[in-house]
Amino acid sequence: EIVLTQSPDFQSVTPKEKVTITCRASQSIGSSLHWYQQKPDQSPKLLIKYASQSISGVPSRFSGSGSGTDFTLTINSLEAEDAATYYCHQSSSLRGTFGQGTKLEIK
Amino acid sequence: QVTLRESGPALVKPTQTLTLTCTFSGFSLSTSGMCVSWIRQPPGKALEWLARIDWDDDKYYSTSLKTRLTISKDTSKNQVVLTMTNMDPVDTATYYCARVAYCSGGSPEDYWGQGTLVTVSS
Numbered sequence: 427e428i429v430l431t432q433s434p435d436f437q438s439v440t441p442k443e444k445v446t447i448t449c450r451a452s453q454s455i456g457s458s459l460h461w462y463q464q465k466p467d468q469s470p471k472l473l474i475k476y477a478s479q480s481i482s483g484v485p486s487r488f489s490g491s492g493s494g495t496d497f498t499l500t501i502n503s504l505e506a507e508d509a510a511t512y513y514c515h516q517s518s519s520l521r522g523t524f525g526q527g528t529k530l531e532i533k
Numbered sequence: 534q535v536t537l538r539e540s541g542p543a544l545v546k547p548t549q550t551l552t553l554t555c556t557f558s559g560f561s562l563s564t565s566g567m568c569v570s571w572i573r574q575p576p577g578k579a580l581e582w583l584a585r586i587d588w589d590d591d592k593y594y595s596t597s598l599k600t601r602l603t604i605s606k607d608t609s610k611n612q613v614v615l616t617m618t619n620m621d622p623v624d625t626a627t628y629y630c631a632r633v634a635y636c637s638g639g640s641p642e643d644y645w646g647q648g649t650l651v652t653v654s655s
Binding site: 427458460462464469470471472475476513515517518520521522523524525526527 | 570572579580581582585593594595596597629633636639640641642643645646647648
């Protein structure tokens with residue numbers, strides 16, 4: 427099973443700040459890494475697919491990069507509505523896995 | 534418009550079998566490349582991928598739960614059913630179903646249901 431490890435687990439940030447969340451895979455997964463945003467009492471929402479591909483309707487301040495085992499989600503100029511938990515997810519293997527999540531708090 | 538909706542019991546007793554149904558619209562599971570996954574989330578905890586069924590009836594299960602899970606589909610009813618045997622309080626979670634539009638290409642789950650909370654308690 428491919429294990430995804432995110433860092434940090436929690437981050438408290440101020441509006442307009444730039445945020446970087448990392449996800450490391452236990453083995454190479456190419457670009458089959460996706461990012462989700464989940465707000466309280468809501469279903470996860472797809473933000474970025476295949477490491478860096480944007481999703482229609484997602485603000486352009488969200489971007490992704492990486493390949494192989496190391497991936498990054500970047501949020502430029504953070505807004506209050508970005509308070510949420512962010513998860514990475516791999517679909518490289520036939521059995522998907524998720525990272526443990528990164529909770530973002532807005533000061 | 535793609536929608537998915539999970540249904541099933543809100544409360545099950547330990548050792549019982551849980552049966553959840555995902556009813557969807559806006560796509561067909563007979564379309565090549567289309568798949569449906571089940572994911573769960575214990576209260577306050579992370580997402581956990583459980584199982585997936587593909588348009589060609591291939592099935593995949595979480596390594597840790599594969600002995601307890603069965604996934605099936607009824608294409609004519611646009612439904613996917615997940616059963617989990619020998620339920621335990623640690624299985625208390627919100628259970629989601631989600632669509633994968635091109636699973637053979639490693640696509641992510643793009644549309645999700647609202648989730649259904651299942652509590653395991655005597």
